[in-house]
Amino acid sequence: MIPAMIATAVAPETITKVTRLFNNTAYDVVCELFQNARRAGATLVAVTVITASDATYLQVVDDGHGIADPASIVTLGRSGWSDDTRRAEDPAGMGVFSLAGRDVIIRSYSQPDRQGWMAHIPAMAWETSRPIAISSDPIPYGTSITVRMPEAWVKTIESDVAKASRHFPVAVTLNDTAQEQNDWLADAVHVETGNGTRIGIFNVATNHHSVTDPNLNFHGVTIPCRLPHLHEVDRGGRWIARVDIVNAPGIQLVLPARKEVVENDGIAALRLAVHCALYRAIAARGCHRLAFDQWCEARDLGIVLPEAEPYLFAWVAPAADTSRNYETGERKAGASMVLMPDFDALIAQPAERAITAHNPFGGPLVEAKDAFAGYGWYDTLARIETLAFDIVQGEHRFTVSDTIEPPCEAENGWADSITLNATLSHAGASVEVACDADVAFGTSSEFYYPALDTAVFVRRGCDVSALDVADLLESAAFSANEDSDADSYDTQQERFQRDAAQRMVRLLEGQDAALERRLRDLLSGYSLLVPDDRAVTITVTSGELTIAITPILADAS
Incomplete structure (x- = not known):
């Protein structure tokens, strides 16, 4: 028959599972015993490791008011604490049960009865309701708990007691040595x-x-x-x-x-x-x-703060390899600052070169931090909205940017002119500014290998060298690829540097110069093989390689 009412209860068989509820480490047990000592008004907790012939024991002794009713320690969920303690801390009556499954001796003083008592709880007694004998004991105050330690506890007990003591509000000793204790809020501002x-x-x-x-x-x-x-x-x-x-x-x-x-x-x-x-x-x-x-x-929340400090960091063009990117640490301030948002490295790197030589913005470029948008000092700053390069190659005129690819008729290499164009927004208006540029790169939706496939344009007559352009391309386009067949970051970087350098020399200095550089790179490491009194002449054609070794005659003079 279905009952009319039911009530919550703890089934008696729960006690048979208690060792699975409290499978605690030495640190957990020490913490629980420390809390019981503190609630009992202890001013000192003395922990001792006792080595006997049969085992190693942990003894925790406090000088608190003791345990009035021995039955409270083996009654799961019954705390035995005063009404004030229960209201303040909501103790669960589970502290001593952290020792469940262990051989334990408890000695304590009962203030209501004005006498000490002792109980020995064998390891197997925790999972049964068998009676546990209580005998009188001469302990004059406080509580002493002794537990047989497993080997795992022995290895960690010193560090566990030190950790449990560090922010505990009662003095603790381990084997008569005072434990270091610190205020939990030390160093708070x-x-x-x-x-x-x-x-x-x-x-x-x-x-x-x-x-x-x-x-x-x-x-x-x-x-x-x-x-x-x-x-x-x-x-x-x-x-x-x-x-x-x-x-x-x-x-x-x-x-x-x-x-x-x-x-x-x-x-x-x-x-x-x-x-x-x-x-x-x-x-x-x-x-x-x-x-x-x-x-x-x-x-x-009713808390008045000033605006954030009105400075920003000087802008540095980002590299494609994000591990190279950094903030300069150079602070800029004032209404003349110009906000530079994040642009792709392929555009930002050559743009930085042009801006360094011919800053058209009238003020220092700073990194845009739009988290500051809303502050009066930030909202009044000019902001770069777009960057693009206008390029003239003979009869062809075209634009490249982080969203515009070069046209198919564009040729890598020399250009008659390159102009960096930027759009600024300021005080609700847009302003176009421009300056000369030496180098521009073009993006492609079909990139395969940036060192060889990035579009490269260099203004004819500028003083930039082929290797300068190769270095700039590395900053703008190189990023290690996990899918590469190269075995490491360094190998990928070295390959990129080699391929970019050879390509730039070929584009800007001609095929012969590129061939010479390639051969020099290949042979430079072998010069140590040649003795001081010999000269080696190598002749290479598409179908033949000859080597002549001749002596170097000493100067007769």
Whole structure:
């Protein structure tokens, strides 16, 4: 018959599975025992490793108020703590069960009964309901727990105790040696206290922070938690938070492992508090490089920030190989700055050469950072919208850009003139500017090998050499390819440099010069084979190779 009502309950057979609920490491066990000692009002926790003839034991002794009722330690889910402690910390009554499946001796003092007691819990007793004898013990106060350690614990116990002690609010010794303890919020640039927490704000380098780093401290138990953080634009650092839980019952850990937080209203409120603390820390510093959206977010939270510092970094043309790209570190400021957005390296590299020689923009070029769009100082700057090269080859006139390919009648090599054209937008108007250029490259939708297939144009009469153009092409077009048959980055780069150099010499200096360079490259490494008193003459034709070795006569004078 289906019952009219049911109620939640824990089935008695759950106790038979308890060792599978608490398969803890030495660190987990030490943390649980430390928390019990702290809740008991301990001022010192003494950890001792005891080596006996039969085994190695871990003993944890505290000077707290002891355990009043021995039954509470073997009753899963019954904490035995006072009402105040239960309200403040929501203890789960699972601490001693972290020892499930282990041979344990517990000695403690019962204040209500004014006497000490002792219980020996054999390893097999955890999975049964068999009675456990309680005997009197002369312990005058506190609690002592001794557990037989498996070999895995012995290997790590020193580091585990050190880690569990580091941010624990009670003094700890290991084999009578005081353990190092640090404030969880040490080195914070800003600390806020409220709602039972301490929120510390840190300004760290981007590569010194990971979302998996612990950032919540529950009285010495540190765990990662998804908290807000802020990343300033370009070289600005990352602002992160750490939270020290003092008395915040709304923030709870997932049981029994206690290695992640419960997603509830308490953690949602904490995240909002962290978000506000981050912006208040930045406001206290007085300057920042936050994006405009973040500035608006702070304003909406009631936190007034100044605009981001009004500077940008000088523009450097990007290379096709992104590992070569960098920010100059050279700051520019003022209303004459001109924003340069990201253009393809194939256009940006020759454009930079032209701009360096004949800057037509009237102000310094800076890297566009559109995260700043919305700030008054940024929105008033001129901005380059388009870059293109106009090329004249005899009767042919054409344009190349990052979206326009050269026409089929264009010939690689010399051009009569090359002009860099740019469109600027400023104060709602568009302005066209231009300057002479020495080199231009053309893109192709059918690139096979950039060293050989990139369209190359060089202004006749300029002072650029074939090898200068080859170097520029490498910056504009070379990028290592995982699908290449070359065995490494260096091999691919060397092949590109060789092929680009030979091609540029052939295009700009002629076939004979390219052949000479090719032969010199092939033979240059063999000059050491020739003795000082010999000369080697090599004659090569399409069908024959002859070598003549002759002595070098000493100067008779």
